[in-house]
Amino acid sequence: MLNGEKKIARPLRWGMVGGGRLGQVGYKHRIGALRDNTAFQLVAGAFDIDPARGKDFGVNIGVSEKRCYPNYETMFAEEAKRKDGLEVVSIATPNGTHYEICKAALHAGLHVICEKPLFFTSDEVVEIKALAEEKGKIVGVTYGFSGNQLLLQMRAMVEKGEIGDIRVVELQYTHGFNATDDGDKVNAAQKWRVDPKIAGPSYVLGDLSTHTYYMSQLIMPQMKIKKLLCDRQSFIGSRAPLEDNAYVLMHYENGAVGRLWTSSIDAGCMDGHRIRIVGSKASLEWWDSKPNELRYEVQGQPIQTLIRSMPYLDESCNADERLGALHQEGLSESWSNIYLKFAIAIDAKMRGDQETLDTLVYPDINAGLEGVRWIENCVRSADQGSAWVDFESNKEAALVGKTL
Template sequence: MLNGERRIARPLRWAMVGGGRLGQVGYKHRIGALRDNTAFQLVAGAFDIEPERGKDFGVNIGVSEGRCYPDYKTMFASEALREDGIEVVSIATPNGTHYEICKAALEAGLHVICEKPLFFTSEEGENIKALAKKKDKIVGVTYGFSGNQMLLQMRAMIEQGKIGDIRVVDLQYTHGFNSNDKSDKTSDAQKWRIDPKVAGPSFVLGDLSTHTYYMSQLIMPEMKIKRLLCDRQSFIESRAPLEDNAFVMMQYENGAVGRLWTSSINAGCMDGHRIRIVGTNASLEWWDSKPNELRYEVQGESIQTLIRAMPYLDEACMADERLGALHQEGLSESWANIYLKFAIAIDAKNRKDEEALSNLVYPDIDAGIAGIRWIENCVRSADNGAVWVEFEANKELSSTQ
């Protein structure tokens, strides 16, 4: 159980790029990082593309005025001159800026925590992985839902053979908040998400389904996709070529099959984030709307609902428990769990404790690259007429940075 006691020697000096007053995601980063005040301390930031607004925002959340910078380049250079300069930076900016900021941060000797999807191409991902290795730094990816404890319970039960061999993987992440084009015109956050120059080669595949794909790999680390077929649509025509709805069919190397539906035009849907794993003997199902519960359905027996924080759960699940079984946890605790693991990973890397790193389950640079490759394979299938394609899990670099 987590109770806020320190897991590393001291809090890491932390900064943010983006995540200011007008952003949707910055607060999630802060409540995650600062939930355990023994892990991170927010000391600096380049919070906004408009410097004065960013400075005003930073001061209002407790950052000293002199460490609220007009841009990330100024922040990295200025902080490098301080004895108490930043050690790690979170990148909470539009997709198209991730690569250049991440590269600059690593070159400045900083650990990096970055929003998803990590970059536009897997080649960029491999370049950053090589740079992070050279600089001996951690790159983490904020798959914010993945800190939900019951996902680790699913992982443990599958490893223990509680459902038998996996046959079917059923994934969904949908909502209805973009079912018309109103937000395309009024929301700055939505405007860039449907601009290929800023968002990259996809909309909902990158914005939504990369979460669910990573979570499925977290739950089933041995399950590898062999082939997939992706059919994507732009129901709001002005969003083309980016999709607001997509279906993906998958065939796994062990013979299992899967499907994923991702959409932002599921009108009326407030929370359609669901994972169901069907085995030869039983099934497991988790819904984001009920994150403290896990359905365990054994063929021929009564349906069981496993509840977070109860002593019958696996040790791996219980290790991230915070509030006790009588008290509900949710997205803020999930973010806190992954940020605490980022801190532990950074501390282990600083101490050159590779064994501790190898035993830590968290969304690292490899998870970020896997998410990019997921998108690349889906786009390749869809753009060739929704055809089956062999899943390209690895690509040779054609160039290096």
């Protein structure tokens, strides 16, 4: 169980690019990083494209006015001059800026924690992965839902064979908040998401379902996709060529099949984020709206509901427990869990502790690469008229299952 005691020798000096007053995700990053005040200390930021607004915001969250910078270039240069300068930076900016900021941060000698999807192309990820290895730095990806510890329970049960051979994978991440185009016109955080120059080659596939795809890989690290078919639509015509709804069919190398539905026009839906894994003996199902419960359905037996934090769960699951079974946990605890693991990974990298890095389960740059590659294959299939395509992978940068 986690109680805030230090897991590393001292808090890491941390800064942010983006994540300011008008951003949707900045507060989630700060909740995650600062929940355990023994892991990170927020000391600097380039929080906003508007320097005055960014400085005002930074001061209001406790950052020294002198360390609220007008842009990331200035921040990296000035912090490098300080004995107490930044060690790690989080990138909470629109997709199209991730690559250049991440590259600049690594050249400045910083570890990086970046929003998803990581970059536009897998070639960019492969390049940055090589640069991170050259510089001896960690690049983590904020798949914010993946710190829900019952996902680790699912992983353990799959690994132990408790559901048998996996046959069917059902994934869904939908909501209805973009069922009209109102937000596309007035909401700054939504406008860029439907602009391909800033968002990249996809909308909901990258913005929503890369979360769910990574979570499925976290649960089933041995499952590799052989081929897929993607059918995507732009029900709000002005969003084309970016999709606001998509279906993806997947065939895995072991013979299992998968289906994913992602949508931002699921009218009336508040939270359609679910994962169901069907095996030859039993099935597991987790729903983001009930993150403290895991359905375990054994063929021929009563349905069981496994509850977070209980002693019958796997040790790997309960290691991330924070509040006890009597109290509900959710997204803020999930972000806290992955940020704590980022801190442990960075500390291990700084100390040359490869054993910790080899066994730590967190969303690293390999996970980011797999997410970008999955989007590329989905877009390739859709652009070929929703054709089945072989899942293309780069063997040089292939995933290592233990890091998923």
